Amino acid sequence: MAPIWSLREFLARKRQALAAFRARLREQPPAPTPLRATVSVAAGTGLRPVRVRDHTVLSDSGPALGGYDLGPNAPELLLAAMASCIAHSALAIAADRELALDDLQVEVTGQIDYRGAMAVSDEAPIAPTDLRYTVRYRGEVSDSEMAALQADLERLCPVLLAVLQPQALRGQVERIEA
Structure with missing residues (x-):
């Protein structure tokens, strides 16, 4: 597009x-903006969905580290x-x-x-x-x-x-x- x-x-x-x-x-008034990222590891897969505000980024490892290579x-x-x-x-x-x-x-x-x-x-x-x-x-x-x-x-x-x-x-x- x-x-x-x-x-x-x-x-x-x-x-x-x-x-x-x-x-x-x-x-x-001067005030910093809070930042926050959270992860709740998925049982059984070890996938790490990272939550930032209303967004999710999937983090994973490659097979050599026991992951599925589904994300960076x-x-x-x-x-x-x-x-x-x-x-x-x-x-x-x-x-x-x-x-x-x-x-x-x-x-x-x-x-x-x-x-x-x-x-x-x-x-x-x-x-x-x-x-x-x-x-x-x-x-x-x-x-x-x-x-x-x-x-x-x-x-x-x-x-x-x-x-x-x-x-x-x-x-x-x-x-x-x-």
Whole structure:
């Protein structure tokens, strides 16, 4: 199906939405927006439906880890979240600057050494490594405008910053009463 709007038309609409949202934020008392994701592991399959607001994303592992490969695994979802956030941040920056983009694509790559996560090797890293992103674009935009966009991406993209500047994470384990 053909898009209803071109990317340039979407960016014009986004610029208006961002201006209205910023105006509302300035009028309200300072307060962060709560975020929440939950998983209730499916008995018998180990599938992990992730609930975020009214949305569900199915997470699974491949057969080597006892899964059915019905969805991305958690490290892949991390890269997916980063790609989505980089793309959205780039769109917001492009909309604010009235950049003439006709196409925008983001690719995030990395690698994982399962020997670390599976406790096979103490030397192998546990977290994904060699994370990289590439923003590809088409449009009437100069190299300097895109360099400035990238600089702002690395200053304003929440998921990218959560990886580059990790936050404290407190955890707990609670018993579910029958």
